[in-house]
Amino acid sequence: MQVSVYTVGALSSDSSQAVDLGYSKPPIHRLPVELLQDVFLLIIKDMPDYPSIFSLGETTVSGNFACPPLLFTRVCRLWRAVAYSTTGTWSHIKVGLPRNFPLKPFLPSLFRSWLAWSGSQLPTIRIECICLSDYGHLCPSNTQLLEILFTETTRWETVFCMCDSDVFERSENFNAPQLRTLQCSWLLDVTRFNAPNLCRIRFGPTDRKRGVSVPIMPTWANYLDICCQDHSTNWQLK
Numbered sequence: 001m002q003v004s005v006y007t008v009g010a011l012s013s014d015s016s017q018a019v020d021l022g023y024s025k026p027p028i029h030r031l032p033v034e035l036l037q038d039v040f041l042l043i044i045k046d047m048p049d050y051p052s053i054f055s056l057g058e059t060t061v062s063g064n065f066a067c068p069p070l071l072f073t074r075v076c077r078l079w080r081a082v083a084y085s086t087t088g089t090w091s092h093i094k095v096g097l098p099r100n101f102p103l104k105p106f107l108p109s110l111f112r113s114w115l116a117w118s119g120s121q122l123p124t125i126r127i128e129c130i131c132l133s134d135y136g137h138l139c140p141s142n143t144q145l146l147e148i149l150f151t152e153t154t155r156w157e158t159v160f161c162m163c164d165s166d167v168f169e170r171s172e173n174f175n176a177p178q179l180r181t182l183q184c185s186w187l188l189d190v191t192r193f194n195a196p197n198l199c200r201i202r203f204g205p206t207d208r209k210r211g212v213s214v215p216i217m218p219t220w221a222n223y224l225d226i227c228c229q230d231h232s233t234n235w236q237l238k
Contacts, residue, residue, distance in 0.1 A: 001227075008180065009012065009065045029196075032170055034080070034081055036082050037082060037085075037086045037089075040068070040069065040072055040082070040083060040089050040091060041086065044068060044069060044088075044089055045091065047068065049094065050092045050093060050094040050124070051064075051068060051069055051093060051094065051166065052064050052067065052093075052094040052095075052096060053070070053093055053094070053095060053111060053114055054066060054095070054096050054098065054101075054107070056096050056098050058099075059099075059101065059108075061098040061099075061101075061103065061107065062107075063107065063110050064107070065179070068089075069089045069090060072089070078167035083117075084117055087117065087118050087120065088121060090114055090115075090117040090118040090119075090121070090123075091121035091122070091123050091124065092123070092124045092125075092215050093114060093123060093124075093126070094116075094126040094128065095111075095125065095126070095128070095145060095149065096126050096128045097128065097129045097142040097145060097146075097163070097167075098142070099139075099140075099141075100139035100140075100141065101222075102141060103144060103145075104142075108144060108148060111145060111148050115148070115152050119154075122155055122156070122157035123156065123157065123158075124150070124158040124159075125156065125158070125159050125160070125161075126160040126161075126162070127146075127149075127159070127160070127162065127167060128144070128162045128163070129162070129167070137150050138167065139160060142167075143170070146167055147170075150170075150174070153174050153175055153176045154175055154176065154178065155178060156176045156178060157178050157179060157180055157181070158179075158180065158181040158182075159179065159181070159182050159183070159236055160183045161182075161183065161184045161185065163184075163185060166186060166188065168188065168192060171192070172192055173192060173194065174192055174193045174194065174195075175194045176193055176198075177195065177196060177197065179195040179197060179198050180198060180200065181199070181200045181201075182195075182198060182200070182201050182202075183202040183203075184202075184203055185203075185204065186203065192226070
C-alpha cells in the first residue's frame with residue numbers, strides 16, 4: 001500500500017511524501033498541483049456570477065460551502081491545501097449583506113480568511129444589500145462586515161455596490177490607490193476616495209425622486225470615464 005501525506009501551505013508538484021503500503025494513490029491525487037490549480041481557476045472563471053461567501057436564508061446566514069471556491073475545501077485535505085494556496089481562486093467575491101440578526105463569530109472570521117487567501121491579488125468585490133434596518137440605515141451585522149471589507153481598501157481594484165443606501169457613509173476618507181473601476185446604484189461623493197488610478201465610474205440606476213446631477217469630482221480625477229444613468233438620463237464625461 002501507499003499513503004501520501006500532504007502539507008498545507010505553499011504547494012508544488014513534489015510536495016507530498018509517499019509511504020509504501022502496497023496500493024497506489026487515487027487518480028485525482030495523481031494530478032500535478034499546477035494542473036489542479038488551473039482546474040480551480042477555470043471553474044471560478046466559468047461561474048455565471050461572482051463566488052458568494054455567504055448563503056442567506058430568511059432567518060439564517062451561513063458559509064456558502066455548497067459552491068466553489070469554498071466547496072473545494074470540503075473535498076479532501078489535498079484539495080483544501082491547493083485551494084488555499086491558489087490566490088486567484090479567492091480574488092473575486094460577492095458579499096451579500098444579511099438581514100438584521102446577529103452573525104455567528106465564525107462568519108466574520110471566514111470573511112477575513114477569504115480576503116487573506118487572495119494574497120497579493122487585487123480583489124474584485126460585489127456588495128449586495130439584502131435588507132436594511134429602519135430608515136434605510138445599515139444594521140449592525142452589515143456594519144461589522146463592511147468594517148472588515150474597508151480594512152482592505154488599499155487592495156481594491158474593482159468594486160460593484162448594488163445597495164439602496166450609501167454603504168460608504170461611515171468614513172470620510174477611503175485610501176484606494178489600486179482602485180480602477182467603481183459602480184454604485186446611487187450618486188456617490190467621489191471626493192471621499194483617494195484613488196489616483198480610478199478610470200471608470202458608473203452611477204445608477206438612481207432614484208428618480210433624487211434626480212440626477214453631476215457628482216463632485218476630486219482634484220486627482222484628471223482623466224475619468226463617468227457614466228450616470230436613470231430611466232430618463234444617460235450621459236458620459238471624459
